Amino acid sequence: MMPLAFDLFLCGLVLAVAVAAVSGRELFGSIVFFIVYGLLMALAWVRLEAVDVALTEAAIGAGLTGLLLVGASARLRRLQAPEEETGSRKARAATAIACLSIAGLIGAAVLLLDPRAPGLAPMVDCSLAESGVGNPVTAVLLNFRAYDTLLESTVLLVALLGVWSLSDERSWGGHGGLRQYARPGGVLATFGRTLPAIGLIIGVYLVWAGSKQPGGAFQGGTVLAAVWLLMAVAGVADAPRVSNRLLRLGLVAGPALFLAIGMAGAMAGDFLRLPPEHAGNLILLIEAGLTVSVAVTLALLVVGPPQRDLPHGEPS
């Protein structure tokens, strides 16, 4: 019963931190709790033996989302947008009761599920040999449900277009508006120079290992994006201009390659169908392309809309 006790403790901790993140008095504190919450969620995914999801949750859910929120709160503070007071006590109580009953209903539905349902695992196991990879999650992502992944990589691109379109007209074609925080010789400046080498290896390894072990294009790409963001925040690298050709090529390379391989499948019979004898290499090729695009897109999403002035205030 030891594992169950641990799970109980973990769930309690997750819920407590979630309450702190949602109801904290101050915006910045609530964001910090949200990052802690993301890391605890990664632990919960490890307990569910979903290591691929745990890696994604830690890198994206806690890391990138946290960075986005911290950056946003800093920008809002500079704009001096006022903090808020919540609504009346009565309204809050009514909201709490309504949300509690919704959670109760969903919880009841969880308990009503058939606890012995086999799910789709046996079907995946059956066809795993044809997929070209040994990691069943990668097989689902890039072979059995490749459609979802193709659309997902497109969603990333569309989100970035949305973010860019929010820049005002005279800023178009400028640099991304990321602020640099590092003092020369400070901790961040040192980390910004030493950690990227290690992060680069970890990112590429995650992609390579993804065919047999937990890992893959999205996890590896996120690590690479984080490496670049660290360098940018530490002042080692500058945010590129959004009109940079090479940058734009990197953005579309992955989805375009994916689509091209899918179309080749369509010529041979089925859209996105990978022939079993080449599936392993094709998946590796798609993953390599996706890694580049995911890394560039995620990094630019965090950087935000372009600005004409360089972050440190000198006109470009």
Add this chain to the structure above:
Amino acid sequence: MTEMPVSSAQLFGLCGAALIGIGLYGFIAHRHLLRRLVGFNVIGSGVFLLFGSTGYRRVELGADPVPQALVITGVVVAVSATALLVALIIRLAQLTGSARLPEESPGGGR
């Protein structure tokens, strides 16, 4: 593979259900858009956990890879939506000086 009683999967499912409720509260109770965004993300990860836990009902079969793959897709889509919303909120604050919707600001709207 560690032996985990099936009830643990239900436990994480219930935890996911509770997280949906907590996130929904944050989403409704706050007017500051960034705080709503935190609530939105808590709802999202609650849904993911609930979904992922359904893939772990038969321990002897291992974790079901299909929900895992869909959750990974979902996490990436959620971060794209969050990035777009952050950009929208900042643009709103640049134009109006407030991180709330106009109709919910003290002096404005209805």
